[in-house]
Every structure is written in C-alpha cells, then in structure tokens.
Amino acid sequence: DADVTQTPRNRITKTGKRIMLECSQTKGHDRMYWYRQDPGLGLRLIYYSFDVKDINKGEISDGYSVSRQAQAKFSLSLESAIPNQTALYFCATSESGTGNEKLFFGSGTQLSVL
Amino acid sequence: DQQVKQNSPSLSVQEGRISILNCDYTNSMFDYFLWYKKYPAEGPTFLISISSIKDKNEDGRFTVFLNKSAKHLSLHIVPSQPGDSAVYFCAARINNAGNMLTFGGGTRLMVKP
Numbered sequence: 001d002a003d004v005t006q007t008p009r010n011r012i013t014k015t016g017k018r019i020m021l022e023c024s025q026t027k028g029h030d031r032m033y034w035y036r037q038d039p040g041l042g043l044r045l046i047y048y049s050f051d052v053k054d055i056n057k058g059e060i061s062d063g064y065s066v067s068r069q070a071q072a073k074f075s076l077s078l079e080s081a082i083p084n085q086t087a088l089y090f091c092a093t094s095e096s097g098t099g100n101e102k103l104f105f106g107s108g109t110q111l112s113v114l
Numbered sequence: 115d116q117q118v119k120q121n122s123p124s125l126s127v128q129e130g131r132i133s134i135l136n137c138d139y140t141n142s143m144f145d146y147f148l149w150y151k152k153y154p155a156e157g158p159t160f161l162i163s164i165s166s167i168k169d170k171n172e173d174g175r176f177t178v179f180l181n182k183s184a185k186h187l188s189l190h191i192v193p194s195q196p197g198d199s200a201v202y203f204c205a206a207r208i209n210n211a212g213n214m215l216t217f218g219g220g221t222r223l224m225v226k227p
Contacts, residue, residue, distance in 0.1 A: 004157070035217075040123065041116075042203055042217035043158070058214070090157055102148070103215065105157030 003027045006091050006106035013081050014114050021076045021109050023091030031094045032074040033103065034058075034066060036087040043090065049074055050096065081113040117141045118206050120218035127225050133191040135221050137204035140185065144206035148215065149178060149189050152201045161202070162189070194225045 004025045013019050023032065030051050035043040045058030047066040055066060063085060065077045078085055088110050092103040118139045127133045137147075145166040150158035164171040164178045164187070171178050177190045191198055201222045205215040 040219045042118070042120075042219045043205075043215075044217070045214055048214065092157075102160040102163075103150075103158075105159070107155065107157050 004091055004093055004104055004106040006089075006109050008109060009107065010110045010112075012112045012114065015082055017081050019078050019081055019111070021089055021091075021111070023074045023076070023106060025072050025074075025091075025093045025104075027093055027104060028071075029093035029104070030071065030096045031101075032068065033092040033094075034064075034074070034076045035090045035092060035105075036060070037090060037108075038087050046076065046089075078111075078113075081111075083113045086111060086113045115140075116219070117144075118204060118216050118218040120202075120204060120221045122221050123219070124222040124224070127194045127223065129196055129225055129227050130193045133189075133194045133198065133223055133225065135189040135191075135202050135204075135223065137187045137189075137218050138185060139187075139206050141206070141208070141216075142185070143208045144216075145209045146207045147178070147180060147187050148205045148207075149176075150203045150205060150217075152203065152220070158203060191223075194223075196225050196227050199223055199225045 007022045033048040034046040037043050049068045067075050088108050090108050091106045094101040148163040149161040151161045152158040162173050162176050180187045201220045203220045204218045
C-alpha cells in the first residue's frame with residue numbers, strides 16, 4: 001500500500017463547482033504539504049501544515065483552502081473552481097526535525113476544470 | 115520570476131553515456147539542494163541532495179555538483195540506463211524556512227537503448 005494516498009486520481013469538474021482533494025498518510029509524519037504542478041513551472045507550494053493545529057499559506061494559496069483533520073489527513077478544497085486551476089496536484093509529507101528531511105509525495109490528482 | 119530554473123525542458127541520451135542535467139538559481143540564501151525524479155502517473159521521489167557547504171555529492175551512478183559562485187548545480191548520471199528516463203526536478207531550500215522547497219520546471223530525460 002502507498003504511504004501517501006491521494007483521492008481521487010482524476011477529477012473533471014465545471015467552473016464554479018466546489019471540490020475537495022483528499023490526502024492520507026501512513027508514514028507517521030507531522031508535516032504535510034499541497035503542491036500543484038504546471039508544465040514548465042515545476043511544483044509550487046499551495047499550503048502546508050506542520051501539525052494538526054498549524055496551517056500556513058504557500059506561494060499560491062489564493063482560491064484554495066485546506067483542512068488538517070488529523071495527523072494523517074490533509075485535504076485541499078477549491079471553493080469555486082476556475083479553469084486555470086487545471087493542474088496536477090500533489091500531497092507530500094516530511095518528518096519534523098533539522099529541516100533537511102526529504103519530501104514523500106503521493107501519486108497525484110489530475111484535476112481538469114472545464 | 116522563477117528562483118530555480120531548469121533551462122532544458124528535455125534531454126535525449128544514448129544508453130551507457132553520461133546524462134548531465136543542469137539547474138540555475140538566483141537566491142543566494144538557498145543552502146540545500148535536492149533532485150527529485152518523476153515517472154508518469156507517479157509522484158516525485160527523492161534522488162540525491164547536497165548542502166551548500168559541499169561542492170559534490172555522489173551516490174552510485176548519480177553525482178550532484180554545486181558551484182555556488184555561479185549559482186549552478188548539475189546532476190550527472192553515469193552510465194545512463196533506459197530506466198532513468200523520467201522527469202527530473204531540482205529544488206532548493208533556505209535554512210530555517212521549515213522544509214519549503216522551491217522547484218525548477220523540470221527536465222525530461224529520455225535514455226535510448
């Protein structure tokens with residue numbers, strides 16, 4: 001079983017709809033992240049959480065919100081989806097510590113907003 | 115403006131030869147650099163890293179070189195194998211900034227048999 005699981009793997013939605021992407025992990029890591037990948041732009045950080053009560057905006061948080069329901073669960077919501085939110089979304093985790101910890105990524109959610 | 119850039123979107127190499135993937139950065143506060151590898155339909159996986167106090171780190175067929183004065187790092191794969199065909203992302207981090215990474219746009223490596 002995957003250590004970092006994202007659901008759904010693919011989602012097609014219409015402009016204006018609210019959608020939620022879910023992430024769960026069995027690695028026991030405190031830190032969780034949401035990134036989006038766009039061609040040529042690499043991965044950009046949307047939100048991150050260092051523990052259950054901690055939520056922080058990343059580089060591109062506008063139009064998104066998150067919820068850290070438990071240590072193992074971190075969900076990303078698009079309140080009113082728009083076409084330029086079409087992208088590949090990745091959840092990631094890392095240990096707490098010195099700061100050189102590796103990120104462990106899920107397999108991604110391909111989102112298309114029509 | 116992108117602080118971490120991979121100027122070659124793609125690279126094609128013959129099996130057995132050397133693959134060199136390049137990455138440039140602009141922020142002199144970056145002190146830790148990583149390479150991630152991504153296969154289709156999978157998430158990126160960590161490959162190799164280097165601290166700014168070093169200029170080289172080697173792990174098997176993979177070596178990362180860091181030139182701080184030029185703000186440039188490169189990943190060398192020797193010898194290249196078809197299974198190395200993937201998208202490679204370089205990433206950089208500022209110390210004491212949590213674990214937030216700034217990623218480059220990626221380079222697609224194709225190793226031909």
